[in-house]
Amino acid sequence: MSHGASAEGNMEPNLTPLLDVVLQLLMFFMMCVNFVTNQVSEEIVLPESMSAVPMDKNEVDVLFVNVRPFILKDYESKGATALQKLTDKFKEGDPFIIILGEEPMRFNEFKFWLRNQFNTLKRTSKDGKVKTTIVMRAHKLTDYDQVYRVLQMCKVEGFRQIKLRAVTKSVAQPI
Amino acid sequence: MSKHKNEEPSPEVILPITPMLDMAFQLLTFFIFTYNPSGLEGQFDLSLPSENEAAAKETKQPPPPPDPDAPPKIEADVTIVVEAVTDDINRGEIAKIHIKQNSGSVIVGDLKELFEKLKIANETATEKEVIKIQPASKLKWSNVIMVADTCRKAGFKNVSFVEPPGFNISVVN
Numbered sequence: 160m161s162h163g164a165s166a167e168g169n170m171e172p173n174l175t176p177l178l179d180v181v182l183q184l185l186m187f188f189m190m191c192v193n194f195v196t197n198q199v200s201e202e203i204v205l206p207e208s209m210s211a212v213p214m215d216k217n218e219v220d221v222l223f224v225n226v227r228p229f230i231l232k233d234y235e236s237k238g239a240t241a242l243q244k245l246t247d248k249f250k251e252g253d254p255f256i257i258i259l260g261e262e263p264m265r266f267n268e269f270k271f272w273l274r275n276q277f278n279t280l281k282r283t284s285k286d287g288k289v290k291t292t293i294v295m296r297a298h299k300l301t302d303y304d305q306v307y308r309v310l311q312m313c314k315v316e317g318f319r320q321i322k323l324r325a326v327t328k329s330v331a332q333p334i
Numbered sequence: 335m336s337k338h339k340n341e342e343p344s345p346e347v348i349l350p351i352t353p354m355l356d357m358a359f360q361l362l363t364f365f366i367f368t369y370n371p372s373g374l375e376g377q378f379d380l381s382l383p384s385e386n387e388a389a390a391k392e393t394k395q396p397p398p399p400p401d402p403d404a405p406p407k408i409e410a411d412v413t414i415v416v417e418a419v420t421d422d423i424n425r426g427e428i429a430k431i432h433i434k435q436n437s438g439s440v441i442v443g444d445l446k447e448l449f450e451k452l453k454i455a456n457e458t459a460t461e462k463e464v465i466k467i468q469p470a471s472k473l474k475w476s477n478v479i480m481v482a483d484t485c486r487k488a489g490f491k492n493v494s495f496v497e498p499p500g501f502n503i504s505v506v507n
Contacts, residue, residue, distance in 0.1 A: 178354070178355055185362050188365030188366065206475055208376065209486075209487070213376055214376065214377055299475055299479075300474055301475045302474065303470065303498055307495065307497060308501075311497075324375055324376070
């Protein structure tokens with residue numbers, strides 16, 4: 160309270176609580192940004208579902224697989240070189256598998272990558288069993304046969320637990 | 335030495351809060367403007383026929399011996415077959431929905447009608463929780479999820495997805 164009005168009329172605003180609030184807000188937004196970039200590929204627009212349940216936060220042993228069709232206009236904002244690289248590899252409507260930290264893949268590349276992941280996980284597992292869950296994030300415009308093919312590939316390579324992601328509808332709407 | 339030090343007035347430390355506050359406000363503004371909360375993601379478990387079952391069906395051979403780690407075979411009284419629109423404008427939308435039961439097959443036009451029929455089917459089904467969905471190859475994933483939601487709402491909690499008609503399992507193996 161020593162910063163309050165003195166006898167000479169020196170009025171100084173107390174900035175400390177203001178700074179506290181600002182820093183707390185700043186911290187909140189920074190944490191949210193980190194959380195989102197960890198898991199979500201922004202290129203995937205998930206379908207809405209009323210029956211999707213909140214995620215189990217204890218589940219840490221997961222592999223995220225993002226699937227979408229390649230749509231040229233969605234990637235036009237990328238540089239000419241990057242776009243050329245993509246169009247050399249993918250045609251309009253081709254399945255486009257995105258694993259964060261990897262180049263976009265086609266089915267055959269994904270199959271190879273998945274096999275490598277499974278073998279690595281099996282080698283490093285204590286009991287030789289792979290308990291990793293595949294979390295499948297499919298874009299709402301993906302054709303069903305593309306989603307089904309990815310799911311079957313996961314099963315064929317040996318992954319037993321597969322979960323599908325959707326955006327939870329907060330209020331159940333009439334059909 | 336120490337006495338000499340104590341006699342000197344301690345230097346007044348002035349912490350410049352204003353530039354720090356300016357910086358904090360700028361950062362805050364940046365994060366507020368770039369904050370784009372994505373919808374709350376949820377998930378659901380998936381039931382698929384085992385790869386052995388699917389492969390045996392494709393090659394018309396007797397199924398191989400069961401794997402103890404494999405998921406159990408899915409038995410359902412009701413199967414939903416969803417056809418997709420194939421024209422360029424509405425490609426991937428729902429065209430027709432068939433409800434297949436032991437008693438026969440019914441065609442429904444929309445999800446509301448599907449819900450009403452499934453509620454009745456659920457009352458008579460022996461496997462009250464299990465249902466199979468067989469969407470067309472080109473049906474959009476969002477429509478598949480909508481059909482699955484309708485099934486769950488009608489009482490079938492365990493929804494399993496079946497391979498689309500004409501799907502070649504050999505491309506997976």
